[in-house]
Amino acid sequence: MDERAITLQRLQAFSAVYECGSITGAAKAMSVSQPTVSKHVRDLEAALGVGLFLLQRGRVVPTAEADFLYVDSRFIGEGLRRLRATVQDLHTGAGRRLSVISVGLLAQRHLPRALAALRAAHPALSLDITLGNALEQLAALRSGQADLGFCAGLVEAADLWRTRIGRGKLVLLLPRDHPLASQSSVPEAAVRELTDCIAMPGDRPLGKLARTLLPDLEEVAGSITCFSLEAMLPLCAALGRPAVVDSFTAAQISPDGPLVVRPLDPAPEFNVYAFSRRPPDSMGMPARLITAMTTTLAETQ
Template structure:
């Protein structure tokens, strides 16, 4: 029926149950004038007298009794729907599964979880680390909702969304005179002992491409396959190493000095999803928080 809105129907049901406009207004968190207006409009649309006044109370008419008996199930259904919507917004019954590269774990992933829990306190999480090939496998199997990778992914069944960028930086033994320089050129390290990074990983690939472009090469005696262990390996062996800024800041080694590169080298940080999977509200919010954290990164996480 034209003019019968859900809010007017809810106001009618609230007044019917409460027996007064003032109590119905309190129950619905509305002002009394608002409730009075909606009730008046509802009676006008229905062309029925629904309540009679008796010593300050509203007494339902037979028409109101019949109408409430027919509409209360709809009102109760709306209440259940509103309750369910509120639960969904808080994450009740929902789970977000995330797998990211290790450089995202010490700061960005935990901080994004904290921010998302403020909005969705009932949301469950499953968090793990893994290299890109592992992420692709669990995304395709439906075991994970979001992957977080260094670099982009270009396959037909995987969507890649850039969240931000990271920089490569040098870790130099403090005993070297080179550690006093404000910036390090890659050429400065070519005749010195280093821990090299495998080019199979995205960070190592950026470094390898930059060296090849300039006709340079690093000492290949010690090859590192893990960003997490590379700084500790370099410190123990008295060698330099080039890693991403997030690994360098989150895993400081006292005997190594962190220095920026004179020719900036960057890499993308991307969220990856299975192309056929629908993204949840939680997934979209989580990605938004990660993007903001990467944007606001200043090299000194709180």
């Protein structure tokens, strides 16, 4: 017996003929030609050294040897059908759930766009979306409560896998009537002289970077520290005070609103990272979302 000649295609053709009772029916079930089915069956008979079908009154009748062989080949067919169903589920996301946690500055534009692209390709994928600062993200990833996190700025987590997916800049947010609003860009020296800026907390990734421009704000009487970037824009507008923020948050400003954005000279840059507990499978849903986020960030720079 030539075991190398017992191929999957030949076993599939044999099982189809056995189940359909004809070469014609098997060819239709397999979406191949009748000569192809006949050849597969003949080649399998030659490899096994036994006859599998007899032609009686125009009908294909299985032999006793075929009855024995079908018991095992049927399980191969069922396994292939389960495999096809599993592959289909992998493509649609059926039965899969992806838990994502992101900083708020990416939640207005980039994360929704990336998730929309992922769901368009995998409509049956279930998603859990949470917003959290960098410390909350790292804790969720380490505890297994999240599969994937998106952070920005100076984030240290040597025990987690990370990859850079984009870059951002710090910019100056100003009331429209502020003296610096008339400038096309604002030098760092001018920012350092501001004493009424609303500050980001210095223990946060972007706050650490902003404090290189505004190191002593907390020592100023009447200082304000905002722990939520989502609240920074309305706070600046209501109080009429400037703030150093990231370019993603600043992109939400209405052109006709009470605030304007001015670039800094030089512009402090920061990285945007994707985090997970271990390197994601290149074909898995986390990796695909990372790719979608990278594309979205690149398109909106």
